[in-house]
Amino acid sequence: MKKIFELLKKYREPIMYIIVGGLTTVVSFATQFFAHLIGADTKAIFADGITLASIQALMNEGSTMLATVISWICSVTFAFFANKILVFESKEKGKGFLREFISFYAARIFTFGVELLSMFIFVELLLFNEMAIKLGVQIMILILNYVFSKLLVFRKKKENAENE
Secondary structure, three states, X not given: OHHHHHHHHHXXXXXXXXXXXXXXXXXXXXXXXXXXXXXXXHHHHOOOOOXXXXXXXXXXXXXXXXXXXXXXXXXXXXXXXXXXHHHOOOOOOOHHHHHHHHHHHHHHHHHHHHHHHHHHHHHHHOOOOHHHHHHHHHHHHHHHHHHHHHHHHOOOOHHHHHHO
């Protein structure tokens, strides 16, 4: 039992990241689902091809892409605060907080592009199951986001690391 606690302590950060990532994925799936309840199906909107009218309908009535945007905004906002507090235990305030916030969202914008492109290709063009693709994409995004958070966003200052 002591060995288990030692391992948990040693690997606390990645374990917490996986837990927070799981919760973030729940937020992402839930908001994707609820966004669809209020939106329309893109396949019906683009039934006559991609036209100015179909693009306007997409923007007005919702779709997989719009649901993915809503899902992303909700899940990234949750992830920022959960990662800051629970995973990386960042105490940054003021300019440090702003740097973390901006770099977190910048990294997430990159992975958001990866998510949007993946959802568009596999769901809209290839007509694969939306939620199955969403799950696979979220696993890939989870890994990319950890690397970015660890190396770019919540990195400890060198002077703090030397004092510890």
